[in-house]
Amino acid sequence: xxxFSEYKAYLENEITGIINLDKEPQNLFNPLKYFLSLGGxxxxxxxxxxxxxxxxxxxxxxxxxxxxxxxxHNFSLIHDDIMDAAPFRRGKATVHIKWNSSVAILCxxxxxxxxxxxxxxxxxxRLPLLLKRFNETAIEVCQGQQMDMDYESRNDxxxxxxxxxxxxxxxxxxxxxxEFGAILAHQSEETRLRLYEFGVSLGIAFQIQDDILDLYGxxxxxxxxxxxxxxxxxxTLLFIHARNTSDSTYQQDFKTLLxxxxxxxxxxxxxxxxQENGTxxxxxxxxxxxxxLAMENLDKLENDxxxxxxxxxxxxxxxxxxx
Numbered sequence: 001x002x003x004f005s006e007y008k009a010y011l012e013n014e015i016t017g018i019i020n021l022d023k024e025p026q027n028l029f030n031p032l033k034y035f036l037s038l039g040g041x042x043x044x045x046x047x048x049x050x051x052x053x054x055x056x057x058x059x060x061x062x063x064x065x066x067x068x069x070x071x072x073h074n075f076s077l078i079h080d081d082i083m084d085a086a087p088f089r090r091g092k093a094t095v096h097i098k099w100n101s102s103v104a105i106l107c108x109x110x111x112x113x114x115x116x117x118x119x120x121x122x123x124x125x126r127l128p129l130l131l132k133r134f135n136e137t138a139i140e141v142c143q144g145q146q147m148d149m150d151y152e153s154r155n156d157x158x159x160x161x162x163x164x165x166x167x168x169x170x171x172x173x174x175x176x177x178x179e180f181g182a183i184l185a186h187q188s189e190e191t192r193l194r195l196y197e198f199g200v201s202l203g204i205a206f207q208i209q210d211d212i213l214d215l216y217g218x219x220x221x222x223x224x225x226x227x228x229x230x231x232x233x234x235x236t237l238l239f240i241h242a243r244n245t246s247d248s249t250y251q252q253d254f255k256t257l258l259x260x261x262x263x264x265x266x267x268x269x270x271x272x273x274x275q276e277n278g279t280x281x282x283x284x285x286x287x288x289x290x291x292x293l294a295m296e297n298l299d300k301l302e303n304d305x306x307x308x309x310x311x312x313x314x315x316x317x318x319x320x321x322x323x
Contacts, residue, residue: 004314007046007059011070012039014063018071018114031095031107035078038090043318044177045070050314051181051195054306065130065180068118072134073173075111076141078104083149122184129183137176144169151235159240163204171203191304194297198311201294206318208287211236212280215271227267233258237286241279250277291319 019033045066052062059066080086081094082101088094096104119130147165151157175196182192214229215238229236242254253273260266274280294315301308 004046004310007049008042010059010063011042011045011049011066014067015070018067027099027103028106028110031099031103032110034098035089035095035107036074038092040090042070043314044073044173046314047174047177047199048180050310051178052184053181053310054195054301054308055182055185055187057181057184062181062184064118064121065184066177068115068134069173069177069180071111071115071118072138075108075115076145078108078111080145083145126183126186130180133176133179133183137172140168140172144172154235155243157235157240159237159244162235162237162240166207167200167204170207171200174203175199191301191306194300198294198297198301201290201297202315202318205287205290205294208237208283208290209319211238212283212287215267215274216280227264227270230257230267230270231262237283238274238279241282242274242277245277245279247277253277291315 015036019029019036023029048066048069049059049062052059052065077089078095081089082096082104086094087097094104095107099107115134116131119127119134122130144165144167147161148169151161151165176199178195178199179192182195211229213226214236215227217226219226228234229239233239242250242257245251245254250273257266257270257273260269298308298311298315
């Protein structure tokens with residue numbers, strides 16, 4: 001996203017200032033520095049800066065709220081990697097692999113506390129609302145993660161349950177990031193909610209797109225090897241729709257898919273099946289539905305004469321991976 005490279009550079013500089021502080025013991029803070037240096041798109045803190053920009057809040061004022069969101073996000077990633085026994089994050093060894101799980105837990109805990117310390121930079125009347133929204137969101141993210149783990153042992157997860165899980169695990173943090181910008185600008189609850197709902201709906205659309213690209217994406221453009229969700233029988237929108245189809249022929253084909261060995265043939269079989277039984281079309285329609293909901297909330301802000309062009313650009317950039 002070339003349009004937002006300036007924001008990202010500003011954030012990276014501020015993050016570097018945090019991780020370069022000399023603290024002991026090194027076995028705690030070196031892993032923290034390592035993980036934060038792995039980078040990422042920094043979408044969530046950029047959203048906080050953009051949310052503030054709409055209402056005239058300079059980035060120098062919104063930076064602490066933005067950093068709070070990013071530090072919390074990285075805390076959740078470190079702990080998720082432990083729970084998922086993930087060996088890699090952003091192409092590098094995860095903290096619990098490079099060090100150990102105990103170190104990774106403590107490293108995540110430090111990031112969580114540092115997220116609060118960033119919010120404490122605001123000493124005026126905005127702080128209670130910032131903390132309220134942060135705490136609500138943090139609990140929801142944990143709820144979503146638990147639901148995701150619970151679904152691994154279930155074969156009856158519904159589409160509605162899956163959408164709720166990704167809303168909690170992924171999307172509410174995007175909504176919170178945007179709402180922080182509006183809180184900093186002392187905006188009304190109605191305006192804050194519109195920004196929040198824009199972020200939540202966009203996050204759901206983005207995650208559904210991620211599900212689709214895991215199977216149908218170009219690995220060079222997507223940045224991942226395709227088919228990982230299918231090989232793991234992960235409960236995605238594609239998997240759930242294909243399992244719940246009422247057509248007897250496709251039901252048998254789905255059973256065949258489950259029984260196949262984890263190899264490229266299984267991925268190719270899934271691609272063909274999901275195209276033929278309407279699963280791919282259904283997933284794209286759901287993705288478009290939530291993207292449309294996101295844009296409707298953004299348009300309401302535009303009708304109130306707020307400058308939302310940067311958010312339009314960012315939303316389009318996030319969803320352009322399908323093209």
